[in-house]
Each structure stands twice: as C-alpha cells, then as structure tokens.
Amino acid sequence: MAVDEGLVAWVAEALEPVGTVTMRKMMGGATLYLDGTIFAIVASSGDLWFKADAASDATWDEAGCERFTMTFKDGRVDSMNYRRAPSDVYDDADAMREWAALGIAAGQRAPAKKARKAS
Template sequence: MDNERIEELFEGLGPVTIRRLFGGKGIYHRGVIVAIVLRGELMLKGDDETGPEYEAAGGSRWTYVGKRHGKTVAMPYWTVPDGALDDPDEMTFWARKAYEAGVRSEK
C-alpha cells in the first residue's frame, strides 16, 4: 500500500505521518500511532474496548507464533472491517476508533 493511498484513507481523520516500522509502515495522527501496514495489509490500532467492535464488524486481530516458546502472541492491531476501505465515511469512523485506542494506550 503506497503512502498516497494511506493518506487518502485517513483523510477524514486528518493529516497523518508515515514512518518505517516492523519492516512495514507506522501511521501516526497527532503523534499517536493509529495503524500499521505489514506485508501490504492495513491494520488499525485497537484495545480491549475496540477489539470486540472490530471483530463484530469483520476485522481480525494480528497474531503470530513466537519463535522462542511457540506460543501465539496477540498484537494490538486489527484488520480493517469489511467495506471500510471502499467507504470514506466508514473508514473515518474506524480511524477515529484507532486514534482513541492509541491515545488510551499512551496513558
């Protein structure tokens, strides 16, 4: 996903900055991380409050199997809910949720 597309998707939230992160990209709004792009997939920041909302809307949590102990590790990022990538208003709704989760995680 190129930077122009990322900026377009988050336009309803406001300006974002994009930095390299985890071999992918970190997307920040007002200095708060709101999303990442990893292996070409956009994932939104979430937490205990927003995770169930992402899942109810068709999003799934990023997990991976740790190399040292073979245990599944859950990261605080969810795939974008169905349809949001094609609907600016819906994307803005989820981007705001991601920003709120990012703000909460910094406290």
C-alpha cells in the first residue's frame, strides 16, 4: 500500500507555523521529520503515529492512545515508541500541533543515532 500523500500534506500544512515537515518512505509507510527531528510515522494502513517516550507515556495513556505494534510472520509481536494519533488531529490543525508537539519533544529527547562505519 502506498503512503497516504494527502495525510502527509495535511500534517505539513497544519505544522507549517512550527517548522518544515519532510518525509522519508520506508517499509510501505513513511517517517515524518520536523526540521530534521523525527516525530511521527504514517503506517501503510494510513494511520498516523506520533513518537513517544517515558516522559510522554502518561499523557498518551490518559488519552487512550495505543502503542504501535507489529506482528511478524513467525507470530512474534513487537512494539515501538509511537502512539496512535487521536482522531481530532485529522481535521483540526490546533489538535495536530498540540499532539505533534509531544512527538517532536520525544524526538528531540531521543539519543542521536551513531553513524555506521564503512566496511
């Protein structure tokens, strides 16, 4: 399934007052960045998931936003530190900015990835 380009455009439009949203396609979905900081993913299902961490988990839990999980072919289930976006972000720019701010902050707190050494 292709990335929902309309959703990505909406996220970029809603967050324009905050910064520039860019996208990197991967595994049928896309990773979203705000001024270079990863803050969300768009799953191949078309759902938006914001980055989360220990500092923001209580807020996500209180809002009832489930954690991103994936099931592998062998039946194993794994989760990632992303939370399903509340439904109001899909049609309310203020809500988009409010919830995205949690993802942006989590992205800023995340340790920088080390560059791989060339072999």
